[in-house]
Amino acid sequence: MSAVQSQAVSSQTTSTVIVIDLTREAGINVGWGIELTDTPSMTYKVQHTFLEDPTDAAAVWFDHVAFASANDTVNSDGNYGFGVTGIRLNVVTWVSGTATIRVVQAGGRSR
Numbered sequence: 354m355s356a357v358q359s360q361a362v363s364s365q366t367t368s369t370v371i372v373i374d375l376t377r378e379a380g381i382n383v384g385w386g387i388e389l390t391d392t393p394s395m396t397y398k399v400q401h402t403f404l405e406d407p408t409d410a411a412a413v414w415f416d417h418v419a420f421a422s423a424n425d426t427v428n429s430d431g432n433y434g435f436g437v438t439g440i441r442l443n444v445v446t447w448v449s450g451t452a453t454i455r456v457v458q459a460g461g462r463s464r
Contacts, residue, residue, distance in 0.1 A: 382460035393450025407439025
């Protein structure tokens with residue numbers, strides 16, 4: 354798995370799920386950033402799930418508590434200090450632009 358995983362969204366939709374490696378010896382250590390380009394005008398949320406297979410259509414998604422968005426035109430970042438199995442970007446409203454979520458998982462090798 355690459356050190357940085359990313360997904361771009363240019364419409365009102367959700368990104369492909371970024372699956373988190375739960376076999377890391379030093380914990381999950383996940384940081385994420387949202388980069389907005391192309392004259393952005395959108396509202397988005399970063400979401401996570403706890404389902405064993407986060408790509409399953411039955412996954413329940415939770416909004417990142419410390420991150421709220423409203424017609425954003427600036428980049429943002431955050432992290433997870435607890436175990437999640439998947440992360441995605443949910444563009445709730447979209448007028449223009451592209452939002453790219455980049456997820457980095459650091460610390461320790463996979464078991």
